[in-house]
Amino acid sequence: MNRKSAWLVTPLLIACIHLAEAQPSRKLAKIGVLFPGSPTAYSQRTEAFLQGMKELGYVDGKTVSVEWRWAGDKIQRIPDLAAELVNLSPDIIIANGTPAIKALKEQTQTIPILMAVVGDPVGTGLVQSLARPGGNITGLSIVAPSLSGKRLELLREIVPDAFSVAALGNPNTPVYRIELQETQALARSAGVELHAMETTDAKSLNEAFATIKRRRIRALIVLTEPFFFSMRSRILEEATKLRLAAMYFGSEFTDVGGLMSYGPNMNELFRRAATYVDKILKGAKPADLPVEQPTKFEFVINLKTAKQIGLTIPPNVLARADRVIK
Secondary structure: OOHHHHHHHHHHHHHHHHHHHHOOOOOOEEEEEEEOOOOOOOHHHHHHHHHHHHHOOOOEOOOEEEEEEEOOOOHHHHHHHHHHHHHOOOOEEEEEOHHHHHHHHHHOOOOOEEEEEEOOOOOOOOOOOOOOOOOOEEEEEOOHHHHHHHHHHHHHHHOOOOOEEEEEEOOOOOHHHHHHHHHHHHHHHOOOEEEEEEOOOHHHHHHHHHHHHHOOOOEEEEOOOHHHHHOHHHHHHHHHHOOOEEEEOOHHHHOOOOOEEEEOOHHHHHHHHHHHHHHHHOOOOHHHOOOEOOOOOEEEEEHHHHHHOOOOOOHHHHOOOOEEEO
16 A cells, blocks of 8 residues: 555544444343242243243343342332332333233333243233233243143043042232132032132241141142242142142142152243344334244153152153152
């Protein structure tokens, strides 16, 4: 390059540098997250969600900014946390559980809300229908009510002489009544007396198990509830102590000592939630995205626990398990 060319190129380079410096840095998409439990209890689910996001090119602090809010299993904190997130004006808010979604719905009708996992969004009035959710909410449903009957059915196959079954549920959760009614309907047709054990905190949880012991109930079905997910170690401890044949709503229970579980893979659903985030950040409207339901349900049996409580699993039931923990 001769001296004359250098004099022509240098001002252009300087101008380009100044222009680049003057350009504002690219704004990161802001994602709000509201979970009812604690980071420790939800570690596997959040890891699955973040992995799903990473696979789609979204990394917290690099391509997106994630604001986390945790209720610590205190349902009364959820409305305030929902208001905090809405005031941040995020591009999308992700939440788990009906109470969190309802609190967010009351705060905003414009910011997209993604249901990472929710029981019955139509029955609880969160969306108009699964195919056409309408409004600003969409996501994934675990169709909790319709699964309750199947869980009770499997439980009865393992303990056919148990005509008295306890159902552990949280009356403060909107989906509770719907799920309980479904379970009660099947229990009546099977000649089973279903005892609703309502619990909202650690104290009432202890009282519920004391009642189960006093009434000499041999079988337990744990209804879908985020609080129970966080308290699973305590629930498993009591169920084992009372030698209960217990059915849980997720494999997170059987993986750490629960007898049986039947339901969708929760970690996979949280991973799947990332695809909704991707679509919405790229311009899709929640009203146009159908609520997705799981197509595969996992039946898990923990034989170590069965042996510990002195229960023999019938071979025909064992053969139907998707996974057996030995």
